[in-house]
Amino acid sequence: MLTPQSLGWLKGIDLTSNLVSSLLLFIGFVLLRVLVGRIFSRLMIENGEFKRKLYVYTKNSLSALFFVALVIIWAGKLESFALSLAAVAAAIAISFKEYFLCVLGGIYKYSSQLFRVGDRIEIRDLRGDVVDHDFLTTTLLEIGPGSKIHQFTGRTLVIPNSIFLSHPLINETAQTTIGIHSFEFPAFITDDLETIESHLMKAAIEASTPYMAAAEESYRRLARAEGIEEPNVKPRISKFFPEAHHVIFVVRFSAPVKRKGKVEQEIVSKFLKTIPKDAFDRDQ
Incomplete structure (x- = not known):
């Protein structure tokens, strides 16, 4: 016969199992990211821009699969704690407002296909060639200074994706090279x-x-x-x-x-x- 003590013990085992699964998933994700980075560093592809696009696509796909797997592992617990989470949702939203805006900007960027790796973009006086982007940030090799100079400055710009929600974007290579x-x-x-x-x-x-x-x-x-x-x-x-x-x-x-x-x-x-x-x- 199951007693309250035994039920609590079973829940503890279930929670521990989820934590172990999440830890193993995270370790596997990190190892895969490192492995992919090493593979692409040794990959002999003449077209450097295509190689960079393929690397960014692979890296972002791994990140998406990691989050999906994490949600699957914790789906049961999330359902159980749904009401409790709703109580603190407002506080979390306020605390992580910029983080959520960056994620929303990343989703908007991907769904609208604003640009790809190798495109030259300008937004809010920031201008450069896209070399990397994910759900939180976009990395540019700066072109300038100013809009009248078309040379690399040697600086790297890391832009939060939230900027795409509130400012117009100019893509100089959107339609043609x-x-x-x-x-x-x-x-x-x-x-x-x-x-x-x-x-x-x-x-x-x-x-x-x-x-x-x-x-x-x-x-x-x-x-x-x-x-x-x-x-x-x-x-x-x-x-x-x-x-x-x-x-x-x-x-x-x-x-x-x-x-x-x-x-x-x-x-x-x-x-x-x-x-x-x-x-x-x-x-x-």
């Missing part, structure tokens, strides 16, 4: 604007011509897939006047997303080599 880019060139109203514009256009054509055919094909596929009008990828110069006596030339050109900084510098270098010095008003 080659696209249309632009930069600004300042001048004075008294400069030889016609000469400046013609030399900027010539430099832009020379620098972007090798990429125009690929850009046209890329945007043609995008237009068909999304049902939008196909954009003109040829170089273009626009002008606007931010204030009196000042002119801004906006130089638009086609280039690979991750080479736009180099192409921009090539355009500027070609322009400076060919522009007559008297095109600029030295009195300004």
Whole structure:
């Protein structure tokens, strides 16, 4: 006959069994993570970006399986303690608010497919190439400084996923690896604007011509897939006047997303080599 003492003893055994199972599961998870890391470090794959994507996918899949297995182990206990957990849920939610927001941001990021490893993104003045991401954080190799410089700074940014819930994200490589880019060139109203514009256009054509055919094909596929009008990828110069006596030339050109900084510098270098010095008003 089962007595209250024997029932308590059986419950204790059941709880101990769950704890042991959870401990063994955690040890197995850690060992698998280490093993996967070593396997990928020795894996010979020429495409480094594909290798990184595969590693992140494998690592996140292991994490998801670990949490599912943990829930299965404790499912019975969680059901028993459901009412008790509800009593402290509010306190836990307040204490771990940022943690939960990061998890929600991670779920939103994965379900919406905001970006992948290797994409170049910008959010809240933070910009860089994605090298790792999970349910809590996203790791970037910083590009900059600022939005006008396209070089690696040497710094690594670790961003909490909660930021994706409250700020817009710019993915520079979301649709295509080659696209249309632009930069600004300042001048004075008294400069030889016609000469400046013609030399900027010539430099832009020379620098972007090798990429125009690929850009046209890329945007043609995008237009068909999304049902939008196909954009003109040829170089273009626009002008606007931010204030009196000042002119801004906006130089638009086609280039690979991750080479736009180099192409921009090539355009500027070609322009400076060919522009007559008297095109600029030295009195300004």
